[in-house]
Amino acid sequence: MTKNLLALALLGLSAAAAARDDIEVLARTCNGCHGVGGVSVGLSMPSIGGLPQKYLKNIMKQWKYDERSAITMNRIVKGLSDDEIDALAAYFAKQRWVPSPQPAAADLLAKGRSAVSENCEDCHGITGSDPDVDAPRINGQWAKYMELELLKYRDGKFKMPHRKMKKSAQDMKSADVPAAARYFGAQDK
Amino acid sequence: MHSIDRRCFLKSISAAAGASVLTVPQSFAATPKARVVVVGGGFGGASAARYLRLLDPGIDVTLIERGKLYTSCPLSNEVVSGERDIRTLQRGYEGLARRGVKVVHAEVTQIDPIKKAVTTGDGIAYSYDALVMAPGVDLDYSAIGGLTEELADTRIPHAWKAGPQTLLLKKQLEAMPDGGRFIIAVPKAPFRCPPGPYERAAQVAMHCLHHGKKKAKILILDSNDTFSKRPLFEQAWKALYGYGPGGMIEWIAGASGGIVESVDAGAMTCQTTFDEHKGDVINVIPPHRAGKIARDIGLATLKGNWCEVKPESMESKAHKDIYVIGDSCVGGELATGNGFPKSAHMANSQAKVVVASLVAKLNGLPPPVPIYTNTCYSVVGHDWGFSVVHLFRVENNQWVYVAKGSGISPVTFGTKEAPKPVPRVYRKMEAEYADGWLRNLMTDAFG
Numbered sequence: 141m142t143k144n145l146l147a148l149a150l151l152g153l154s155a156a157a158a159a160r161d162d163i164e165v166l167a168r169t170c171n172g173c174h175g176v177g178g179v180s181v182g183l184s185m186p187s188i189g190g191l192p193q194k195y196l197k198n199i200m201k202q203w204k205y206d207e208r209s210a211i212t213m214n215r216i217v218k219g220l221s222d223d224e225i226d227a228l229a230a231y232f233a234k235q236r237w238v239p240s241p242q243p244a245a246a247d248l249l250a251k252g253r254s255a256v257s258e259n260c261e262d263c264h265g266i267t268g269s270d271p272d273v274d275a276p277r278i279n280g281q282w283a284k285y286m287e288l289e290l291l292k293y294r295d296g297k298f299k300m301p302h303r304k305m306k307k308s309a310q311d312m313k314s315a316d317v318p319a320a321a322r323y324f325g326a327q328d329k
Numbered sequence: 330m331h332s333i334d335r336r337c338f339l340k341s342i343s344a345a346a347g348a349s350v351l352t353v354p355q356s357f358a359a360t361p362k363a364r365v366v367v368v369g370g371g372f373g374g375a376s377a378a379r380y381l382r383l384l385d386p387g388i389d390v391t392l393i394e395r396g397k398l399y400t401s402c403p404l405s406n407e408v409v410s411g412e413r414d415i416r417t418l419q420r421g422y423e424g425l426a427r428r429g430v431k432v433v434h435a436e437v438t439q440i441d442p443i444k445k446a447v448t449t450g451d452g453i454a455y456s457y458d459a460l461v462m463a464p465g466v467d468l469d470y471s472a473i474g475g476l477t478e479e480l481a482d483t484r485i486p487h488a489w490k491a492g493p494q495t496l497l498l499k500k501q502l503e504a505m506p507d508g509g510r511f512i513i514a515v516p517k518a519p520f521r522c523p524p525g526p527y528e529r530a531a532q533v534a535m536h537c538l539h540h541g542k543k544k545a546k547i548l549i550l551d552s553n554d555t556f557s558k559r560p561l562f563e564q565a566w567k568a569l570y571g572y573g574p575g576g577m578i579e580w581i582a583g584a585s586g587g588i589v590e591s592v593d594a595g596a597m598t599c600q601t602t603f604d605e606h607k608g609d610v611i612n613v614i615p616p617h618r619a620g621k622i623a624r625d626i627g628l629a630t631l632k633g634n635w636c637e638v639k640p641e642s643m644e645s646k647a648h649k650d651i652y653v654i655g656d657s658c659v660g661g662e663l664a665t666g667n668g669f670p671k672s673a674h675m676a677n678s679q680a681k682v683v684v685a686s687l688v689a690k691l692n693g694l695p696p697p698v699p700i701y702t703n704t705c706y707s708v709v710g711h712d713w714g715f716s717v718v719h720l721f722r723v724e725n726n727q728w729v730y731v732a733k734g735s736g737i738s739p740v741t742f743g744t745k746e747a748p749k750p751v752p753r754v755y756r757k758m759e760a761e762y763a764d765g766w767l768r769n770l771m772t773d774a775f776g
Contacts, residue, residue: 162697162698165681165685165697165698165699165700166700168380168681168685169678169681169700169701169702171769171773172674172677172678172702172704172766172769172770172773173704173765173766173769173770174769175769175772175773176383176773180765180769181768181769181772182764182765182766182767182768182769183764183765183768184761184762184764184765184766185762185765185766185768185769211716211738211755211758211759211762212704212716212718212738212759212762215718215734215735215736215738216702216704216718216720216734217734218733218734219720219731219733219734219735220734282765284761284765285765288758288761291754291758292758295752295754297752297754297755
């Protein structure tokens with residue numbers, strides 16, 4: 141113990157900082173599916189690093205308490221304490237948002253932009269990089285993931301508590317769904 | 330040039346991993362803080378090597394692996410059925426080399442736990458302060474009469490280590506006529522990828538349906554009496570391919586004569602306790618045990634087959650400063666039947682436990698609290714996938730299986746008395762998630 145404290149002092153670290161490492165150990169378990177620092181390379185898996193703390197905390201708690209439908213995450217978060225969820229939300233919110241801009245055809249982008257200005261811009265910003273406080277950034281988020289998520293909002297078989305998002309998603313024309321997803325997915329900034 | 334590389338490297342780490350207490354700055358001293366050797370470059374070994382360098386670039390990491398190209402076993406059943414190109418599952422070791430891992434392609438011939446050195450086939454000795462063993466499993470051909478390694482490479486592939494045999498099995502399936510019979514023989518548990526054989530049955534059935542072989546049969550001869558994600562598999566088999574007598578897929582439990590004792594490659598038959606089964610394709614998966622090199626140095630303390638480790642660090646119970654991860658180790662809450670599944674994600678998670686523990690130790694910091702997780706998807710048809718998740722914590726130096734953070738995808742909705750089917754869209758989602766999961770897992774391990 142003395143040796144540990146000495147080492148901490150030598151490295152200029154406080155005990156509090158050392159304790160913080162536990163959240164990194166926990167956060168690292170998320171990397172397997174969401175990438176190091178929450179930067180995903182899997183098309184159907186969202187990047188989560190740099191998303192708003194409130195958004196991350198809300199969805200994890202809603203999954204945990206069965207207020208929001210998920211297929212895999214709802215099982216995973218049930219094993220976490222509320223404190224761990226808060227810490228994970230704070231941790232990933234502090235990471236840098238790294239967009240993964242995916243190229244798309246110009247006509248699809250134009251169609252997407254028009255659908256976005258009508259249905260999404262109000263909360264997410266026209267490129268998805270300027271969200272409301274409880275909404276995620278989605279510029280350069282994976283289009284495939286966003287399409288699947290929109291399906292959850294539109295399908296009616298999923299419990300999705302955000303009324304405005306649900307309504308906006310359901311107002312969209314079917315053909316606009318992939319276009320909007322591809323448009324946001326193509327945005328760098 | 331070198332210093333620029335190093336700066337970029339450090340920058341990219343802090344960008345990707347965030348500032349971390351245990352992301353220790355590179356020591357510019359000529360001698361490294363410690364030397365860690367990793368034996369085996371599968372998901373476990375690659376993850377350990379990569380995370381060691383991510384968390385503490387002051388540690389000298391050498392990864393010793395025979396092959397130059399790794400093929401993921403997860404999702405390789407999709408290669409057998411023709412749904413996926415095998416190249417999407419392959420990774421080299423350049424990503425690890427870029428992180429500063431010294432990658433050595435050689436066969437480990439000797440390990441001296443006292444002198445702390447690993448020797449390769451070319452006679453070079455690598456001394457270590459800590460050794461991470463991730464040798465995977467050996468398949469025990471001698472357990473099945475008539476089966477040899479050579480037969481597995483030519484006539485009766487196991488395709489349980491993804492690569493050439495995966496492609497051989499695919500070819501055999503393609504050549505199978507309508508009305509043909511595809512036999513999958515499952516070894517006694519524990520084996521790598523517990524849901525794998527049953528996912529394979531579904532993928533084979535899907536191939537047959539898509540290729541006009543509606544009268545094909547897939548017979549699973551199982552040495553066990555139940556299996557992973559069973560209600561989910563049975564539900565999907567029934568809905569998609571027909572299950573049971575008259576269906577495309579049939580499963581015979583060990584207690585009902587499913588245990589394959591020998592094979593005859595000439596007659597293409599499998600002999601079980603009671604019967605002889607003839608197949609057009611015979612896919613026998615032999616029983617597993619820890620990789621030979623681990624057994625040779627006495628790490629396999631459980632019945633001589635599996636390597637026992639300490640819950641807080643994955644350090645071997647047999648040798649100090651040797652850590653065993655991946656399919657060759659045994660852990661979890663064994664008393665309740667909730668052991669660690671032998672999966673890629675589990676190996677990746679175990680690697681992170683070792684790395685966190687080692688980096689803390691080498692920097693004189695208190696040991697972090699370990700946590701182990703697993704997520705594993707199975708894809709059984711177009712738009713039909715499901716998963717299992719596991720969570721293990723460590724309390725009082727014992728693994729604790731956390732049931733409420735574990736479990737399979739829902740089989741039904743509604744209540745027990747009035748169950749409702751799970752909407753197909755849920756299965757579609759998980760089939761889509763499987764691809765994203767694997768891409769991330771491969772990148773998390775190999776860079």
